[in-house]
Amino acid sequence: MKLRKSSAAIATGLVLSLALTACGGDSDDKGGGKIAIGIKFDQPGVGLKTPDGKYVGFDVDVATYVAKELGYDAKDIEWKQTPSAQRETMIANGDVKFIAASYSINDERKQKVSFAGPYFLAHQDLLVRADDTSITEPSSLNSKKLCSVVGSTSAQNVKEKLAPKANLQEQGGYSECLTGLENKAVDALTTDDSILAGFAAQKQHQGKFKLVGLRLSDERYGIGLKKGDTKLQGDINKALEKMKSDGSWEKFVKANFGPANYKNEPAPEITEKG
Incomplete structure (x- = not known):
């Protein structure tokens, strides 16, 4: 009796194992x-x-x-x-x-x-207000309020290498930086030019902002x-x-x-x- 139960248990285990293998396998690849x-x-x-x-x-x-x-x-x-x-x-x-x-x-x-x-x-660049003529190069950011997102390479690149006296403000997302730029709470937003171009091209933002046109890094x-x-x-x-x-x-x-x-x-x- 015990032998039959043991054999049945093994057989059931094998069936389950084969079924799981068939369902899983290497589907991730x-x-x-x-x-x-x-x-x-x-x-x-x-x-x-x-x-x-x-x-x-x-x-x-x-x-x-x-x-x-x-x-x-x-x-x-x-x-x-x-x-x-x-x-x-x-x-x-x-x-x-x-x-x-x-x-x-x-x-x-x-x-x-x-x-x-x-x-x-892409290349790191700066986005500023369309009527801003004071920011034309990285050193222009010294003593200015610069915005980027937490964890971005762009922010650290500016702070450590290009404009160490910039007042860096890091936000959770670029949309917060953009709002700050529009409201004059910050003077510039820095990240990759592709991202900045995407923001500037949105219908609600057209004519409000411009890219400075700097190639501050290769991304x-x-x-x-x-x-x-x-x-x-x-x-x-x-x-x-x-x-x-x-x-x-x-x-x-x-x-x-x-x-x-x-x-x-x-x-x-x-x-x-x-």
Whole structure:
């Protein structure tokens, strides 16, 4: 009697094990099911959640294309907001599969996460009020009120290298900085020119702001993923190469930045490889 019960238990265990294997397997690598992708929700032209709940922008288009190449339809994507200061944590915790959120590749971040790409080259610039003629170069920011977001490389670049006497104010999102700029609570907003162009091109902001036109840094946007995941890194790089070669990259750039007359750089060479 005991032998029969034991044999039955083993058989049941084997059936369950096989069933779980069939359901799970390596679906993460081959698509299927849902995929969580991190983007920005507050960057017009780059990554934006609209009032009606849609997600638009260059990073959104790129991430959707990459996800499709990984085997996921657009309806399978769960978009997650990833503030600058939380990107590495969300990747490490497995909250997202990958992040496409104006995520500049640098050595400090590469200690914590891996990158695929880059897929875009932006430059740090300044956004000021349209009638402001006092800010023409980085040193003009000394003793001025400068706004950026917590965790951004742009803010530290200005404070440490370009205008150490600037009064830096860090906010949770760029929209707060923009409100401060419009209300004259701050004198300039600094981040990548692609993001600034997206804000300036919005209908409600047209004519209010202008880019100073400085190229203060090179910002290579990469897709962030779990450190050491060379399989996913390689798959994403293949998708990015295909996106460039089939004309989709150029199409996405024109659709999202064209209205701002933004002069973008050509698609960069992919350098982040395992």
